[in-house]
Amino acid sequence: MTAAGTRTDGALAGVGLLDRERIVARPGFNRWLVPPAALAIHLCIGMAYGFSVFWLPLSKSLGITASTACPDLTLASALFTTTCDWRVADLGWIYTLFFVLLGSSAAIWGGWLERAGPRKAGVVSACCWCGGIILAAIGVITHQLWMMWLGAGVIGGIGLGLGYISPVSTLIKWFPDRRGMATGMAIMGFGGGAMIGAPLANLLMNSFKTDSSVGVWQTFIVMAVIYFVFMMGGAFGYRIPPAGWRPEGWTPPAAKSTMITTKHVHLSNAHRTKQFWLIWAVLCLNVSAGIGVIGMASPMLQEIFAGSLIGLPDVGFAQLDAGQKASIATIAAGFAGLLSLFNIGGRFFWASLSDKIGRKNTYYCFFVLGIVLYALAPTFAGMGNKALFVLSFGIILSMYGGGFATIPAYLADIFGTQFVGAIHGRLLTAWATAGIVGPVVVNYIREAQIAAGVAPGPTLYTGTMYILAAMLALGLIANALIRPLSDKWFMSDDEVAALQAKSAAVNAGPTGSFGIGTGGLDAKAMLAWAVVGIPLLWGVWVTLRATFALFG
Secondary structure (H helix, E strand, O other): OOOEEEEEOOOOOOOOOOOOHEEOOOOOHHHHHHHHHHHHHHHHHHHHHEEEEEEOHHOOOOOOOOOOOOOOOOOHHHHHOOOOOOOOOHHHHHHHHHHHHHHHHHHHHHHHHHHHHHHHHHHHHHHHHHHHHHHHHHHHHOOHHHHHHHHHHHHHEEEHHHHHHOOHHHHHHHOOOOOHHHHHHHHHHHHHHHHHHHHHHHHHHHHHOOOEEHHHHHHHHHHHHHHHHHHHHHHOOOOOOOOOOOOOOOOOOOOOOOOOOOOOOOOHHOOOOOOHHHHHHHHHHHHHHHHHHHHHHHHHHHHHHHHHHHOOOOOOHHHHHHHHHHHHHHHHHHHHHHHHHHHHHHHHHHHHHHHOOOHHHHHHHHHHHHHHHHHHHHHHOOOOOOHHHHHHHHHHHHHHHHHHHHHHHHHHHHHOOHHHHHHHHHOHHHHHHHHHHHHHHHHHHHHHHOEEEEEEEOOHHHHHHHHHHHHHHHHHHHHHHOOOOHHHHEOOOOHHHHHHHHOOOOOOOOOOOOOOOOOOOHHHHHHHHHHHHHHHHHHHHHHHHHHHHOOO
C-alpha cells in the first residue's frame, strides 16, 4: 500500500489531517457546504475594516477619561513609550499594515496555498489572525505600540492574506457554472465582517470598561477566541473536488465567449502576460478610487452638508458649535454604516451579474457608471440634495465591493482555474498599492484645497471627485485593452494531468460527478448557512437600525 493509498475502511493512509489529499470530496458531499465555510473565515478577517472602533479608546488607554498627551511625542518614540497615550494617527498605521501585508502575503504564499490546499491555509490564517490579536492585547496591557503593530498589523495581516485567498480557487472549481456568484458569496463576507465585529467590539468594550481600563485588551482576547472557533470550523469545512469533476448535468459551454478559456496558464507565466498587468491596473484603479471614498466618507458628509444634517440648512461647518458637530458626526457614522451595506450587497450582486453579462462588461459598468457618478457628485452636493448624494456613493461603494468579488472569476476566465488562487494572490498587490495611493491622493488634495483657502463645504471636494473620475477613466482604458491569451501561454494537457495526478490518486473509483456536489440546500447545508447567516443578519439589523434612526 502506498503512502497516499486508501485503507479498506476508506480512510487515507499516511496523509495528515491538514493535507490537501485529506479534503478531496467523496460521494454524497454537497458543494453548498463550501461557501458557508468560506464565509466563516471571511466574516472574521473582515473585522480589519472595523478596527478603527478601537482607536479612540486606545488613545485613552492610560488616561482612561482623557488622553495623557505628550507634546514632544514622535512616531518613533510612540512605539516604545509607556507614559504617553498613543495618538490616533499612530494607531492608524495598523490599518495600513493590514492591507499592505494582506496583498504581500497573498502574493508570496499564493503558490504554497495551491499546493497545500485551502484547509491548511485556513488553519494558518486562523492562527495568524487570532494570534496576532492576542499579541496586540499583550501590547495594550504592557502599553507597547510596536507589539500591537507586530501582532495585529504584521502577523494579523499575513493571516488576512491567507484567509482572503483560501477559498477562491476552491469555490471556482466547485461552481464552474456560477463562478462570479460563488466568489461573490464568500468575498462579501470580508465586506460584512466589520458590520458584525464593530458593534460586537463596542458591546464588549462597554462591558469590560472599568475605572482603570478602557476594556480593549479584554475585548481583543474574547474576539480572538470567537474568531478562532469560527475560522477553524471554516477551515475544516473546506473540501476540494476530485480532478475532472463537473456538476451533475453540466458541460462547459462551447465557445460561448472568447473571453472564457477552458485551458490553464502556469503560475510562473501569468505575470509575464500583459493581461495580468492590465487586470492589475483595473483592480488598482477601481480600488484606489473606492477606498479613498471609504476613508473620507464621514468628514466629507459633515463638511459638505454641515448644519443641514440637523435642520440648520444655512449654517456652515465652521459655524457649528462643539455639540452640533458631535451630532453631525453621529449622523456621518450612520452614513458610513450605510455605505458598508452597499459594499456587501455589491459583492454578491455584481459578481452574480457578471455570470450573465461577462466579467469585462461588468467592469465596463463599474468604470462608466463610476465616472458619471463621481462627476455628478459635486452637482448633487451643490444642490444640497442629500438623497442623491448618498445614493450616488452607495452605488459607487457597491461597485468597489463588486470589483473585489468579480476579479477572481475574471482571472479564471483569462488564465484558467488550475492556479487561479495563486494568481489572485499576486494580483492583490494591486490592493496593497491602492490602500496607500487612494487615501494619500485623496487626503493630499483635501489638504491642498484647505491650504489654498477653500472653506469646508461642497467646493472642498469638487476637485477630488473629478480626479477620482479621471482614475476610473484610466481603468476603463485598461479594461478595454484586455484580450484573450494566445495559445503559447497555456499548459499542455499532459502538464495539467501531471499536476492533478497527486489528487487524482486518492480518488479511485467511478469518474464524473458520481454523486459529489449534489444535494442543494438540504438540512445540513441550511444549518451551515445559518451558522454564518445569523451573525451576518444581526450585523445588517444593527446597521439598518442606526441608519433609519439617523436618516429617517
